[in-house]
Amino acid sequence: MLSASDKAWSDVVLETLKANDVRLAVYVPDKILIPLIDGVVADPFFKAVCATREEEALGICAGAWMGGMRSILMMQTSGFGNIPNALASLAVAYQIPVILLISERGALGEFNAGQVWSSRVVAPVCTALGIPHYAIERLDDVEFILDRSIKQAVATQSPAALVLSPLLTGGKVFAA
Amino acid sequence: MSERMRRIDLMRRLTGMLHDEAVVGGIGNTNFDLFAAGHRPQNFYMLGSMGLAFPIALGVALAQPERRVIGIEGDGSLLMNLGCLATIGTVAPANLTLIVMDNASYQITGGQPSASAAGADFVAIARGAGIARSEWSRDPDDFARLVEGALQSIGPSLIGARIDEAPAAGQPARDPAQIRDRFMQAMGTRKEFGTG
Numbered sequence: 001m002l003s004a005s006d007k008a009w010s011d012v013v014l015e016t017l018k019a020n021d022v023r024l025a026v027y028v029p030d031k032i033l034i035p036l037i038d039g040v041v042a043d044p045f046f047k048a049v050c051a052t053r054e055e056e057a058l059g060i061c062a063g064a065w066m067g068g069m070r071s072i073l074m075m076q077t078s079g080f081g082n083i084p085n086a087l088a089s090l091a092v093a094y095q096i097p098v099i100l101l102i103s104e105r106g107a108l109g110e111f112n113a114g115q116v117w118s119s120r121v122v123a124p125v126c127t128a129l130g131i132p133h134y135a136i137e138r139l140d141d142v143e144f145i146l147d148r149s150i151k152q153a154v155a156t157q158s159p160a161a162l163v164l165s166p167l168l169t170g171g172k173v174f175a176a
Numbered sequence: 177m178s179e180r181m182r183r184i185d186l187m188r189r190l191t192g193m194l195h196d197e198a199v200v201g202g203i204g205n206t207n208f209d210l211f212a213a214g215h216r217p218q219n220f221y222m223l224g225s226m227g228l229a230f231p232i233a234l235g236v237a238l239a240q241p242e243r244r245v246i247g248i249e250g251d252g253s254l255l256m257n258l259g260c261l262a263t264i265g266t267v268a269p270a271n272l273t274l275i276v277m278d279n280a281s282y283q284i285t286g287g288q289p290s291a292s293a294a295g296a297d298f299v300a301i302a303r304g305a306g307i308a309r310s311e312w313s314r315d316p317d318d319f320a321r322l323v324e325g326a327l328q329s330i331g332p333s334l335i336g337a338r339i340d341e342a343p344a345a346g347q348p349a350r351d352p353a354q355i356r357d358r359f360m361q362a363m364g365t366r367k368e369f370g371t372g
Binding site for chain 2: 055063086
């Protein structure tokens with residue numbers, strides 16, 4: 001039996017999604033998310049859908065929820081900047097529990113200025129819309145935060161946002 | 177080129193053909209006339225999130241593969257989110273039909289011409305995005321024939337309808353929680369309050 005600390009963060013995420021019957025994984029590609037994307041694509045438990053844009057992904061997740069299927073929406077912080085209107089007028093207004101799993105760029109060693117400022121919209125937008133948002137920084141917290149956030153979102157019919165910190169994932173490192 | 181049809185006529189033809197199919201109506205006049213043609217509990221009416229009627233319909237289709245799902249979108253809305261056609265072409269759900277109500281204008285914001293007025297062809301775009309079963313309807317009878325064929329076919333399909341700018345014949349109440357709740361009850365994914 002492996003302890004939580006022996007597992008990769010991405011394995012804990014995948015196991016927690018399964019434990020909560022989250023079967024649809026919609027994503028816009030991101031390098032840090034590779035182990036999650038590869039995981040949901042390889043595992044027949046999941047239906048994996050690559051969306052062209054984040055608000056499109058949000059629409060797919062919202063429709064799936066209304067059809068009785070739980071989903072996870074995986075994106076990068078810059079991609080979050082594409083979805084405030086859809087979050088506000090679809091997920092929040094219609095009380096649809098979409099779970100956003102956001103890989104954090106723009107902090108702790110970011111090398112791309114464009115990523116820095118775009119990443120800073122996540123917390124203020126979530127706060128403005130009353131969407132609970134947590135940064136997951138420690139491996140030991142992954143299961144608890146994700147599991148409880150899914151359960152609360154479903155129970156309260158509200159979206160939730162979880163940011164995967166570089167403290168957890170290692171982030172993306174400038175190669176030069 | 178097909179003649180310009182009237183949106184409410186097509187919505188009435190469509191509604192008259194339906195049974196338990198889910199229908200997602202895009203914002204503005206599209207879902208106004210969907211409602212005006214006769215409310216069904218299996219109809220979902222959008223109030224915002226412009227351009228997401230097809231993605232929402234795709235989500236319902238993935239969650240309920242045994243149910244036929246129809247998304248209806250206006251030309252301006254679809255132009256905001258053309259990428260979703262490529263996603264639908266890639267995912268290729270067996271049970272999803274897309275309808276584009278194309279009046280070549282942003283009717284609800286004052287009738288500004290859309291790219292469709294300059295020649296953007298949604299059927300050609302959809303075919304190019306991998307939705308092979310994509311057709312323009314020539315007239316209301318042809319529209320009904322294409323809907324009937326689409327609902328019996330396996331794989332995604334798109335039907336284009338060139339419509340005029342007649343005002344919508346009605347509007348649903350703007351109550352998103354109620355719209356969502358009633359829709360989910362019709363989908364069998366939520367019970368009526370008080371029934372356990």
